[in-house]
Amino acid sequence: MHTREETERSYKPRGETIQGIKVTVYLFDFDGTLVDSTGAVEKALRIAIEKTIPAVIESDLYEDYYKALFLFIKGKLTYQYLGVIHELVAQGTIHEYYKLMPRYIKDFPFAREVIRELRRRGRRVISFSGEHTYPGGKVIFMKKTNWYDEFDEVITFKGTRDMLKKFETLRELYPEEPFVWVDDSPSRFTYVLDENTLFVQKFSPYKSDVALLFDRENFIKIKSIREILSIDDGLAGFEDKP
Template structure:
């Protein structure tokens, strides 16, 4: 059991749930619901999946962590239906619920700290559909009008300067964010790990790498010593 309080912040997609392997099927179902007359829906679903996954790549420079839909197809009725289908098909990663509850039992502050989807309100909807929403002490979503830095400042204002343990499958988000009291935990997830380079990892101080959520408990035990 950890001996002092920490703020444990979790990304959602690829960190607590697998919402990537179902993207293509969700597109197919959304096309079937929205455009039943459209031919070649399986092919179009594959194409849309390739496009969507490109927007999981690291973005640097002027990118501030604010969310913007990459194409018009990711807006409106079709996009909402796609997110609905994706939420139905999303599966929690092994140990997600159990690890969150164990952290709560140990007295830590456990928050959801993730990017909004292209449509405001959808991330909260997907969190609720996953069955994990009510476990969190707080849900903080950055994106539309709120950058990662602004979201992090909000956490500090609400919960103070305790050790902030940030768990995310996209380690490039860590670069230039957080503070001297932040520990960065990269949750290795195959769909996004393909974009991670040594150059990215070398820029991250206090970095820990885990391959499953249960290993996070070992990281916290080491930090508490």
């Protein structure tokens, strides 16, 4: 297992220079990495059900409605709850959830400051995250929370295959530039073997570590998103070297 300092020393990014400065491309996950949406999900689910189907609040059906809606937004709906979801759609509960959710999303400390500072330094900062079950839901959330314009570009993907395809497209656009990919879901990193990418796992109490990643020289785990600026400082040290 490598410490952050050891990884920074061993990871030497390659990259073309523009007027002597390497252009580092940052890929940031959104939910769980830059914003805390866990509490928002629970609160928005409850209120959406209360507003659209108040009759079930005190009934034995409430847990089924809550679980069905939760599984739906996580993309894990089972046949058992299809009938419930049809009713939630008819009652406007799902629409109400997506209207409420952005109100309760909270930024992690220093998240916006880090993104803005990286862009101020001339880095290219891209939002690279999984799409919601509701088509376009991620972009809707970003716009309603005033996050959308914080990035140079916003890219969403539907699953692992789509993620790999879009990562490959980015690599084709930036063939020599070093990437820094920041995500609270380390399992995504296991699908990508790119020596010119530094994979940064943002700590989350809801996600498990992947042991094999700690053997990679281009992998770091951090506790606070603010640590990204120190990592960027370390990578910048290579910019002045031939």
